[in-house]
Structure formats: structure tokens, C-alpha cells
Amino acid sequence: MMLQPMWDNLFRGDKTKKTIFSTLKGNTLFKDLSDYQIRLIQNLVNIRHYRAGEVVFHQGEVGVGMYMIVKGTVDIFVEEANLKQDIQQNFVTHLREDDFFGEMALVEEDGRRTASVVCREDSTLIGFFKPDLFEIINRSPDAGVKILFRLSQVLATRLSETTSLIKTLKSKAHR
């Protein structure tokens, strides 16, 4: 429950179309971009298909980018060691169509994944990774700046949510 602000989609829209173009256009990172720029990104991103139960990434792996869900549902787990040093998996939340996750890896240097993501059903994800972001910045700096600005907003929002949660927990602990 503690990590939910890090993983919950605070930017979820109400779209029902599930094409790559509409998923990108509906994503908060790309919402300032023109249709032409979205099409440029559509040609750069990586469409990946996963089976139910397949792991998207493991906690602790080096991450290089984020995923957007076009179709399907994924579960987020955090692995923690208990007092007996046994590793246990704690369910954090599940994400569905139009949600996204892993965006911190877009800006981190050799950042490691802070949770594991497993597909609950057959899913189609769009992978948007650091090399793709660099290519956009290189080929269309205007689009790159807009994406980076939105990315900063997303990270700032998550930080602010996490900070307020920590404050709440601290005040509860003091009582």
C-alpha cells in the first residue's frame, strides 16, 4: 500500500480506443504533441506482446524506459526480505489499458527497477525507452522538450504524493 503513489496512474484518462496512435496521444507525456509528432513517435516506439503470467521486468534489473498498456492488465509486486531473510512478494496494485509504468528509468542513469511487473492476462504494451527519447530529442527537439517537460511533471507529482504519504505516516508514528 505504501508504494501506491509511485505506481498508481494518477494521469488516467477515459479513452476506450486501443490503437497505438490513440494510446500515445492519450498519454500524459505526449499530450502536447501534434499529430505529426505523435506519428514520428509511433514509428520509434516498440510494440511488445506478452502472455498471461509473463514478467515484463524484475525488481532490481537495470531499466531503460517506460511501458504504456495498449491492451491487458499488469500486476505490480514489490519483493521484500522479512526478518528470516526470506524474500516475499507483496502485491502493490494493478494497472490497465492506457496506464503506464517505469517512467523513472527514462531519466535515471543505470537506474534499477523498484518493483516487478507481471502480466495478469495476454497484454500488448508500448515500450518507450531512453534511446527512443534521445532519437526524438535529436530528430525533433521541439517534441523532445515537450515530452521532457511532461515527464518532469509526472515525476514531480509522484514525488509530491510520496512526500505527503511519508508525512502522514510520520505523524501517525508520532501519535
Place this chain on the structure above:
Amino acid sequence: MKRQRIYRLLFFLGTLAAIFFFILWVRNLLTSFVIASVFYFLLSPARDTLERKGLHKAMAAILPFTLLSIGAILILWAVVPPLTSEMESIRVDFPKYLDSIQHTSLNTKIYLSKILPIDLAMQITSSLQNGISSYVEGIFKNVPEVVSSSLTILFLAPLLSFFMLLDGRNIIRKLLTLVPNNLFELSLSLNHQISTQMGDFIRARLWETVIYTGFLWVSFLILDFPFALLLAVVGGIMNIIPYVGPIIGAIPAFLIASAQGLDSTVYAKLLFIYASAQIFDMVVIIPFLVAKIVNLHPVTVVLSVIVGSQILGVLGMIISLPVASTIKITISAIYKHLTGYQID
């Protein structure tokens, strides 16, 4: 699911291996591919700039390629006639050079037999003579084969570089779709790191070669040494090979000086030119252009040059550093992917 992942991985690795062996197997394809890569990394920044200006991706590829082709034709127009006449002159005088080598070797033998035991002097001079003769023969007797290969490469390399420029990104993207999901991020990141480093490395070495060749050419012209352009080009290209390259590149100039019976001050001047070029390369060019792009230990550099020469000869020596650097990036990325994290 695990079996499917393994099949997918095997299919991806099999495709990579097939491409690799095809490039090695088809005659002249490897050299054409290396030259095409040089052109690709040279032109890709121009293509990106044109794309940023709003040009269609096909036009952004065609325009710099056309400009480079025109530039290359103009340079060849200016450089080929003097180079051909210099090579022709060397070919005509070839017996004279062999005589001169034999003469020098005889003098050396007489000199050594005065200061060393006769057996040892004979052994040293005969191995020296054999080494120099095979070196000279290797250079000049292979000329017809080199010319025929050059024509194939002259046709293949621009063609390959054009398609790399136009569709290279899509081809790599298509190839990466074959990678299983669990290795996709790692492969994509590796591809990005390797191509960025290759681009930086090739552009830096290309500038280094141009500046180094120019330095030698001007120095030879000032000295009024024969075959100035040819010797500068050979020296510049050989300089790409670490450590031994500059020595291999300097040998032809000393052989020509010896064959033409030039006096000993010319040898001193040649030594001064090559030493100055090396110092200029080490003090000015490398620190500003090449340093830190390929962060390899000197021992690794020497070993990779030896391995490269044994597998692919001179071409292997030239490409040994980028290949070693690619292997280093790959190993370090895989190691990082597999290790280095513990759950608290």
C-alpha cells in the same frame, strides 16, 4: 512460455550469426561493410540535422549522400592522377628498389661480421633481408588484386552506406523485434550504447587520419621528398593501427630513400617528420578528438590488435579497437543486468 523464449532467442542469435558469417564469407563484403559504416557514421549527423529542419527522411538521406559523392568524385579527380603516376613510377623502378635492398643488406652483413661472430651476423642479415623482401613484395606484387578488389568495394561500399543511411534504423528495429521480451531492454540499450560509441569513434579517427595525413603531406612537400602524397596517405591509413601502424606506415619512405641512394641527412629528416607527426598526434589530436571515446587498457589494445591481425590481417588490425570496445560494452552491460542488486 520459457521454451518459446528460448526458441525466440535462438532464432535472433541465429539471424545475427547468419548475417555475420555472410559478411565474412562473401569476398570484399567485410571491407565494403566497414567503409560503408564509416560513411554512415560520417553522414548520419547531417541526415539528423536535415530531418530536424523538416525534410522528409528519404530526402534527408539522399542530400548528404549526394553531396559527399560529389565531394569524393572531386577529391578523387584531383588525387587519383598524381597517386597513379606515383604508383606507376614505383612499379617501374621496382627492380631498382630490390637491388638497393640487396646492396644495403650486403653492407649491413659486412658491417655486422666485423663486430659480431660470423654465424650470428649471417643469421641476422638473412632474416632481415627475407623480412624486408617479403614486405616489399607484399606491397607491390599484390597491386593487381588490390585494384580489382578496390573496384568491387568502390561499387559496394557507397551502395551499402546509402541503404544504411536510408533504412538502417528500421532494419535494426525490425531485427530487435525478434529479441525475447526478457532481453529486449538490454538489447535495445546495448544497440544504442554501441552505435553511439562507434559513431563517436569513427568520426574521431577519421578526423585524426585526415589531419595526420595532411601533416605528413605538407612535411614531405617541404622536404621535397618524392611520392609525397602516396606516402602521406599510406602513413595516415596505417596510423589507425595502434602502436605498430605508424612504424609500418613509415617503412616505405625509408625504403624509397634507400633505393634512391639519398644521403644520410634525408633519413634524419624522415625520422624527424614521422616523430613530429606522432608527437602531434599524441599531444594534440588524440587528447582533443579520440581520448576517452574508447576507454581500453593498453594491454587490451595490444592483445586486440594481435588477435585482429591473426584473424583478418591489416583490416583486422584497423577494426580491432572498435570491436574490442563493442565486446567490452556488451560484457559490462550483461554483467550489470545479471548482478549488482540485492533486496534489502
